Amino acid sequence: MSLLHIDGFEWNPQSLNENALPALGFGKATSLNPGALKIPGRRAISSALSIPAINGTQGGYSKTLTASQTHVYMGAAVRLPSLAGDATLFHIVDTSNLIRTFVKVNSAGLIAVDVNGVILTVSGNAVAAGVWNYIEVRALNSATVGVLEIKVNGVTWLTATGNTRQGGGDYKAFGLGGAPGVFASSLAVDFDDFYLCNASGTTNNTWLGDVRVDTLRPNGAGSNTQLAATPAGNNWDRVNEDETDLNDYVQSTALGQRDTYQYSDLPAMTTPSVLGVQVVSVARKTDAGAANIRNLVKSGATVYQAAAEPLLLQANTHLSIWEVNPNGNVAWTESAVNAAEFGVEAA
Amino acid sequence: MADARADQQAVETLASAAPQRGLLQQSAEVLAREQALRLYGQETETLARPAPDMRLAHIAVEALSLPHPLARIMAQAVEVIWREAATPDILVWQHNWVAEVRERLEFRTDVLTARDGQ
Numbered sequence: 001m002s003l004l005h006i007d008g009f010e011w012n013p014q015s016l017n018e019n020a021l022p023a024l025g026f027g028k029a030t031s032l033n034p035g036a037l038k039i040p041g042r043r044a045i046s047s048a049l050s051i052p053a054i055n056g057t058q059g060g061y062s063k064t065l066t067a068s069q070t071h072v073y074m075g076a077a078v079r080l081p082s083l084a085g086d087a088t089l090f091h092i093v094d095t096s097n098l099i100r101t102f103v104k105v106n107s108a109g110l111i112a113v114d115v116n117g118v119i120l121t122v123s124g125n126a127v128a129a130g131v132w133n134y135i136e137v138r139a140l141n142s143a144t145v146g147v148l149e150i151k152v153n154g155v156t157w158l159t160a161t162g163n164t165r166q167g168g169g170d171y172k173a174f175g176l177g178g179a180p181g182v183f184a185s186s187l188a189v190d191f192d193d194f195y196l197c198n199a200s201g202t203t204n205n206t207w208l209g210d211v212r213v214d215t216l217r218p219n220g221a222g223s224n225t226q227l228a229a230t231p232a233g234n235n236w237d238r239v240n241e242d243e244t245d246l247n248d249y250v251q252s253t254a255l256g257q258r259d260t261y262q263y264s265d266l267p268a269m270t271t272p273s274v275l276g277v278q279v280v281s282v283a284r285k286t287d288a289g290a291a292n293i294r295n296l297v298k299s300g301a302t303v304y305q306a307a308a309e310p311l312l313l314q315a316n317t318h319l320s321i322w323e324v325n326p327n328g329n330v331a332w333t334e335s336a337v338n339a340a341e342f343g344v345e346a347a
Numbered sequence: 348m349a350d351a352r353a354d355q356q357a358v359e360t361l362a363s364a365a366p367q368r369g370l371l372q373q374s375a376e377v378l379a380r381e382q383a384l385r386l387y388g389q390e391t392e393t394l395a396r397p398a399p400d401m402r403l404a405h406i407a408v409e410a411l412s413l414p415h416p417l418a419r420i421m422a423q424a425v426e427v428i429w430r431e432a433a434t435p436d437i438l439v440w441q442h443n444w445v446a447e448v449r450e451r452l453e454f455r456t457d458v459l460t461a462r463d464g465q
Contacts, residue, residue, distance in 0.1 A: 006428045195428055209430065216425045227420070244422040252418040263425055273432040280424045285416035293418050315421055332427075342425050346418040 003204040003276045003323045004072075005063050005174075005196040008213030009049040012038040015243045018314055026244065026282050028317040030064040030173065031180040041192045042077050042132040043212065048192035051177040054184045060088070060177015063196065068095050068170035071199040073207055075136035075151075076176055077192040083107050083129045087187040090137050091179040092171050099168025100179050103137055103150060111135075113148045113160050116168070120148060120160035127152065132192070134210040140199075141165050154209055203323050203331075204275055211275065217242070218261035222341035223298060226257035236261040244282050246315060251286070252346035260298045260343030266334055274332035276323040279342050283318060285311035291346070295320035298341035299327035308347040 007028065013036040017023040024032040033051050035058075041048040051060040078089055083105075090103040102114040109126030112119050127133050133152050140147040146164025150157050176191045178184030193213045197204045218236035227250035229238045235250045239261070250259055266272070277297070285291035292308040295318060304327075306320035325332045325340075 003428070006426055008426050010424070010426075208428075211428050211430045213426050213428050216427065218423060227418075239420055239423045241422060246421050249419050249421045251420070255415065259420070261423070266427060266429070269429070269431055270435075271431060271433040272429050274427060274429040276428050278426040278428075280422075280426060281420055282422040283418060283420040286419055287416040289416045291416040291418050293420065311416070311418055334429075337425075337427055342423065344418075344420050344423065 002198045002201040003195070003321055004065060004069075004198060005194075005319070006213050006276065006278050006321070007049075007061075007194045008046070008215050009038065009041065009192055009194070010047050010215035010242070012243050013049070014038070018246060023244070023315070026315050026317045028280070028319070029061045029175070031059055031062040031175075033058045033060055033177065036061065039190060042079070046192070046212075046214075048077070048079075048190050049176070050188060050190045052188050054088075054178045054186050057181050057183050059180030059182065059184070060091070060175055060189075061191070061194075062091065062093075062173050062175035062180055064173040068172045069198050070141045070170050071139070072171060072174065072196065073136060073138050073199070074174055074194070074196040075134060075208060075211070076194040077132045077210075078127075078135045079132045079190040079192075080105065080109075080127065080129050081188055081190065083109055083187070085187050087189050088178040088184050089135060089176070089189060091173075091175055091177070092137075092139055093173040093179050094141075094165075095169030095172045097172070097181070099166050100182060101139060101148065101164070102179070103135075111150055111152070111157060113150065113158065115148070115164055116166040118166075120162075121158045123150065123152075123157040125152065125157050132190075134193075136207055136209075138207065139164065139171065141171055143167075151207060208275060214266060216263045216266065216337075218342075219264045220262035222260035222262050222343060224258040224260040224303070224341075224343060227252050227259045227344075227346070235259050244315065255346055258296060258303065258343060258345045260296055260303065260341040262341055263338075265338040269334065272334045274334060274337060276321055277332060277337060277340075277342075279306070279320045279322075281318045281344050282315050283311055283344070284313060284315045288313065293318060294345050294347045296341075296343040296345055297322055297326060298343070299325055299336060299339075302327060305345065 011025055013024050014022045035052040037050045038047050039050045086106050088102050088104050092101040099116050104112050104114055111123040113121055136151040138149040143163050143165040148160040148164055174196050195208055199205050218240040221236055225235050229235045229250050238248050238250050279295040281295055283293050291311045294308040295306040297304045309318050325336050
């Protein structure tokens with residue numbers, strides 16, 4: 001199992017939190033530029049993330065993982081509205097937070113990899129402004145046999161080998177645009193359909209290619225309805241907004257209570273290959289003290305639980321990935337996703 | 348007496364800042380008359396009084412927390428990463444440049460032929 005994070009950017013960074021400030025995804029990313037915007041995506045009826053030109057050190061979209069990594073793949077659909085300067089597309093930061101790897105593009109559209117301030121290689125091909133390209137990065141962290149490889153639309157554009165560690169540690173944080181804490185004067189860049197995986201396990205352990213990340217929302221009651229809806233009504237209808245509404249929620253009254261919901265079906269695809277499912281819950285606790293939730297999948301007759309996560313007093317995002325259908329540990333199919341229920345449990 | 352007034356004022360302040368009070372009221376009734384009273388140093392007999400003091404007891408329980416906080420879920424979604432396994436359909440809008448070039452060449456040939464004939 002090696003899928004670490006996905007994001008289809010079907011959420012609005014500028015939605016307001018409890019303090020009437022931009023919620024920036026309620027912590028879905030560890031760090032997000034405060035000027036990030038939701039924009040139309042690369043498919044009809046989809047959204048994308050626009051990271052503005054960075055004139056300070058706020059960085060772009062960054063995800064810090066609990067476990068450090070040595071060999072990762074990540075990809076995203078990338079669009080440069082213009083090529084009027086240099087831009088940072090991807091970043092990887094090591095455990096010391098000192099050695100940074102960047103994938104950049106210059107005003108000629110050429111792509112380069114930069115480790116610790118040194119450009120290792122520049123591509124011979126150029127990306128054009130104003131179009132979506134699917135760009136992927138392979139990063140193998142090693143002082144001797146390291147690899148940094150870039151694919152654009154499935155074709156290798158550059159490969160740098162040798163010392164990719166540069167005296168630093170393993171990889172810890174990954175993301176889009178510039179890294180937080182680093183001054184980066186760049187262009188605005190648009191991103192969609194982001195994935196991050198490592199080389200471990202038996203699934204999703206290599207280039208995933210041009211993928212899409214679709215967001216489904218609850219559209220009906222499932223097999224479990226134990227939490228209380230506020231305002232009164234259908235539980236599923238209190239958690240299914242495109243933009244999180246903090247005044248419209250379900251709430252537990254006892255530990256162990258569960259809600260599972262039916263979800264809208266996936267859009268039609270001729271021969272779909274489903275690589276994973278990520279349950280996303282925005283939740284908080286009502287007071288100081290210990291409280292947890294765990295995300296749920298009900299596939300077949302069984303409810304499968306993710307690890308319990310502690311709640312904060314502020315709304316926060318809780319993510320759980322099921323790379324395969326837990327009902328049999330087999331690859332997800334379109335019909336299995338459509339038939340499954342997803343939900344939460346007060347733990 | 349002064350302490351009691353201060354307690355009441357503090358509790359009312361908490362009440363005005365706690366929009367969820369109504370939700371918790373029912374739980375408070377079930378949970379802990381004695382607990383609420385203990386928190387505010389009142390005697391059990393106080394509970395026998397009508398509504399205003401019961402309200403204080405409810406608020407006291409809320410303000411000082413139930414045995415465990417409640418979980419509140421504001422939004423849920425599922426993100427699915429997938430792709431087309433077969434070759435996706437291909438749409439082409441390219442202009443037929445070859446035909447246009449041939450047309451132009453033929454025109455030039457005509458012109459040249461006419462000139463040759465002169």
